Amino acid sequence: MSGDGVAAPAPRTGAPPPPAPDPWLRAAAIVASTLLLAFLALPFVALLLRVSPVQLVAALRGPVVLDALRLSLVTSLASTAIVVTLGLPLAYLLATREFRGKRVVEVLVDLPMVLPPTVAGFALLMAFGRAGLAGRTLAAFGWELPFTTAGVVVAQVFMSAPFLVGPARAGFAGVEPRLLDAAATLRAREAFTFFHVALPLAMPSIVTGAAMCCARALGEFGATITFAGNLEGSTQTMPLAVYVALQSDLDAAVALSVLLLLMAFGLLVGLRLAPAGSFWSSSRARAARR
Amino acid sequence: MLELRAASRLGSFTFEAELSLGERSVLVLVGESGSGKSTLLKLLAGLLRADSGRIAMEGETWFDTDTGAWRPAHERAVGYVSQDYALFPHLSVAGNVTFGLRAQGIERPERRRRVGAALERLGITALAQRRPHQLSGGQQQRVAIARAIVLEPRLLLLDEPLSALDASSRRAIRGELRRLLAELACTTVYVTHSPAEALAFGETITVLEAGRVSQTGSRDDLMRRPHSRYVAEFLGVNLFRGWRAPSAPVPPAGAARIALPEGELVLGDGLYDGDTSAIVHPREIVLARERPAGTARNVFEGAIDEIVPEPPDGHLMRVVLASRPPLIAEVTRAAVEALGLAPGTRVHASFKAAGVIVVSDPRAE
Numbered sequence A: 001m002s003g004d005g006v007a008a009p010a011p012r013t014g015a016p017p018p019p020a021p022d023p024w025l026r027a028a029a030i031v032a033s034t035l036l037l038a039f040l041a042l043p044f045v046a047l048l049l050r051v052s053p054v055q056l057v058a059a060l061r062g063p064v065v066l067d068a069l070r071l072s073l074v075t076s077l078a079s080t081a082i083v084v085t086l087g088l089p090l091a092y093l094l095a096t097r098e099f100r101g102k103r104v105v106e107v108l109v110d111l112p113m114v115l116p117p118t119v120a121g122f123a124l125l126m127a128f129g130r131a132g133l134a135g136r137t138l139a140a141f142g143w144e145l146p147f148t149t150a151g152v153v154v155a156q157v158f159m160s161a162p163f164l165v166g167p168a169r170a171g172f173a174g175v176e177p178r179l180l181d182a183a184a185t186l187r188a189r190e191a192f193t194f195f196h197v198a199l200p201l202a203m204p205s206i207v208t209g210a211a212m213c214c215a216r217a218l219g220e221f222g223a224t225i226t227f228a229g230n231l232e233g234s235t236q237t238m239p240l241a242v243y244v245a246l247q248s249d250l251d252a253a254v255a256l257s258v259l260l261l262l263m264a265f266g267l268l269v270g271l272r273l274a275p276a277g278s279f280w281s282s283s284r285a286r287a288a289r290r
Numbered sequence B: 001m002l003e004l005r006a007a008s009r010l011g012s013f014t015f016e017a018e019l020s021l022g023e024r025s026v027l028v029l030v031g032e033s034g035s036g037k038s039t040l041l042k043l044l045a046g047l048l049r050a051d052s053g054r055i056a057m058e059g060e061t062w063f064d065t066d067t068g069a070w071r072p073a074h075e076r077a078v079g080y081v082s083q084d085y086a087l088f089p090h091l092s093v094a095g096n097v098t099f100g101l102r103a104q105g106i107e108r109p110e111r112r113r114r115v116g117a118a119l120e121r122l123g124i125t126a127l128a129q130r131r132p133h134q135l136s137g138g139q140q141q142r143v144a145i146a147r148a149i150v151l152e153p154r155l156l157l158l159d160e161p162l163s164a165l166d167a168s169s170r171r172a173i174r175g176e177l178r179r180l181l182a183e184l185a186c187t188t189v190y191v192t193h194s195p196a197e198a199l200a201f202g203e204t205i206t207v208l209e210a211g212r213v214s215q216t217g218s219r220d221d222l223m224r225r226p227h228s229r230y231v232a233e234f235l236g237v238n239l240f241r242g243w244r245a246p247s248a249p250v251p252p253a254g255a256a257r258i259a260l261p262e263g264e265l266v267l268g269d270g271l272y273d274g275d276t277s278a279i280v281h282p283r284e285i286v287l288a289r290e291r292p293a294g295t296a297r298n299v300f301e302g303a304i305d306e307i308v309p310e311p312p313d314g315h316l317m318r319v320v321l322a323s324r325p326p327l328i329a330e331v332t333r334a335a336v337e338a339l340g341l342a343p344g345t346r347v348h349a350s351f352k353a354a355g356v357i358v359v360s361d362p363r364a365e
Helices: A023-049 A053-060 A063-096 A102-114 A117-128 A135-140 A149-173 A177-185 A190-219 A222-227 A238-248 A250-273 A283-289 B037-045 B093-103 B108-121 B137-149 B167-184 B195-201 B219-224 B229-234 B333-339
Strands: B002-010 B013-021 B026-030 B052-057 B060-064 B078-081 B155-159 B187-192 B204-209 B212-217 B238-244 B256-259 B264-267 B274-280 B286-288 B298-309 B316-321 B327-332 B346-351 B356-358
Touching: A023 A250, A053 A063, A053 A250, A063 A102, A063 A149, A063 A190, A063 A238, A063 A250, A102 A149, A117 A135, A117 A149, A117 A222, A149 A190, A149 A222, A177 A190, A177 B037, A177 B078, A190 A238, A190 A250, A190 B093, A222 A238, A238 A250, B002 B037, B013 B037, B013 B204, B026 B037, B026 B195, B037 B078, B037 B155, B037 B187, B078 B137, B093 B108, B093 B137, B108 B137, B137 B167, B167 B187, B167 B195, B187 B195, B195 B274, B204 B219, B204 B229, B212 B219, B212 B229, B219 B238, B238 B264, B264 B356, B286 B327, B286 B333, B316 B333, B316 B346, B327 B333
Parallel strands: B013 B212, B026 B187, B026 B204, B078 B155, B155 B187
Antiparallel strands: B002 B013, B002 B052, B052 B060, B204 B212, B238 B256, B238 B274, B256 B264, B274 B356, B286 B346, B298 B316, B298 B346, B316 B327
C-alpha cells in the first residue's frame, strides 16, 4: 500500500483493449452472422406464425397428439434414467483408468453419434429382432423388443448414450486428482469417494449430459421407426407422429412441432439458467458472502 | 517407530531412500524442489507405490515387496496435509472436517463431538458453515489440519504447510503450528524448503538430494558437519534467537540490536519487534588472533572447539568456536594454516551488521 490520494488516476487494469477494428472485416462479419442467424430463426418463426395459441391448444387435445406426447415423455425419461445408471460408471472408468482396449471402447461409445439412425435401427433389429443374435435368447424368455414400447426405449438408449457419457467423462476427468488423494488419506474407500467427491464435483457436466441425452431421446426418429415401428399409442413418439400428421392433419403436425420446439427450447434455457457454480455454492453460502 | 526403505524409478528420476523415525517425534525433511520430498510423503501416505522396499509403522507392515504386502492409503491411519490443502470445494468447513469420520461410518453424535473439538482446537469454529473459496489461505490451512487430525492419525504428514501462505500469516501460524504439533505428540514428517522452518520444527532433520537421503541428524550435527555443499549452504548456518524491545527508539541505520541470552547482536535493519531469529552464514565470519579494529560491529571471542573439513574436497574448513554465543565460521584450509589455528586456540570472530539476516523477516525465507 503506498501513497493514496495524491497520484493521478492510475490506468485501469484488466482486459487489454480490443484491437482497432478493420471496418471491412467488421461489415463482412456482421453480414455473414446476420444471414446465418436469419436462416436459423426463420423456420422457427414460420412454425410459430402458422398456428394461433387457440388452435394449438385445440390440436393438443386430439388423441393422437396426447398419446404421442405421453409416450415420448415416458420413453425419453426412461431411456435417460437407463443411460445415466449404466453410463456414469463407464464414464468414471474412462476418466480415471487406463486399460487395454480403451481406444476401442471410446470409439464404440461415440459411434452412435455419427451413425445414420436408420442404420442403427437396422443393426438393433439384427441384434434384438426375433431372429437376431440376442433376440432369440430373449424370445425364449418370452421377451420381445421390436415393435414394442420397450423397443422405443432401446432405440433411444442406443442413440443417446454418447450424449451423456462424453460430458460425464469430461466432468469426472476435471475432478482434481489431489482431491481424490485427499479423500483416500481421509480413509475413504473408492466407492465413498465416488459418491461424495467425484459425483458432486462432476454434477454440472452430468446434468448437461443428461439434458442433452434426454433431448436426443425426445427427438429420436430413424432408429425408432426402423426398430420399433410406428404404432399409435405404443411406439409412435412425437417425431414419428409429426411425420405421419404431415400427410393427413397439418394442424396436428404444427401443434406437435411447436410443442417439441418449446420442450427443446426449455431444456436449453434451463441449462443456461443453472450455471456450473450454482451446484456447489448453495444459496446459504451465497448469502453469507454478501 | 516408522521405518521406510524404498526405491523407485519415475522416468529419469530415481528415488532411493531409507529412514527411520522414533514414535511421537518430528522429522523435518528438507531438500530442493525435485529432490523427492513429496514423493517420499506420498510413499508414506500410500498414494504412491515404490518399485521395491518396505514401510513399517509401529510394527505394522504397510508395504513390503518381499512379501507382497500392501496397505492402501485409506487403511493407513495417516493424516496428510498437502501443499495446496486440497479442501473439497463442494463441502463446507464442517463438511470437510467430518468427511473422514463419515467415510469410516462413525455415528453422528460422535462425529459432531469430534468435529466440534477439532474446529475449536484450530480456532475455526466460527467458520464451520463457510465454503473453502470464502476462506483466506491461513484459514484453509487450519481446515486442512483439522480435517487430518480429527481422525487421530498415527502418522501426520505435512507437505510444506506454510508455503502457500502470504508472509505475514506464515509468521503468525508458524508458532501456532509448532505448539499444536507439540500438543498432538503424533509421529510427524514435516516437509519444508525453508531453513527457518526446518530449524524451528526439527528435532531430527533429514536432507534429500536428487532422490537420496544425503544426511540425517540433529540441527547441531548438520551445522557442524554438513555432508554436502547443499546442507552447508542451507542449514549449516549460525542461528540466533533473541528479542528486540518493541519500545526501543528507532536506531540509526545499521545499529539495531537484538538481545541474546548471551550478549547481543548488531544488525543492519531495525524493523522487527519482539521475538526475532537471525542467521549468520559461516562464510560471513572473519577470524583473527588479535581483536579486530575494522568496521565489523559484531565481535566475539572464544576458544576453537573443533575444525572440520567440509565437502566436497575439504578445501573449506568449518571452525567451531566455544564463544558466547557459540559460532561456526567457514574459512579456507590455507587461512587455517596461515593463522596456525588448532583446537584450543583463542580467536576473535567478527562479522558485519549487514551479514546478519533476520529470519523472522519473511523476505529472508
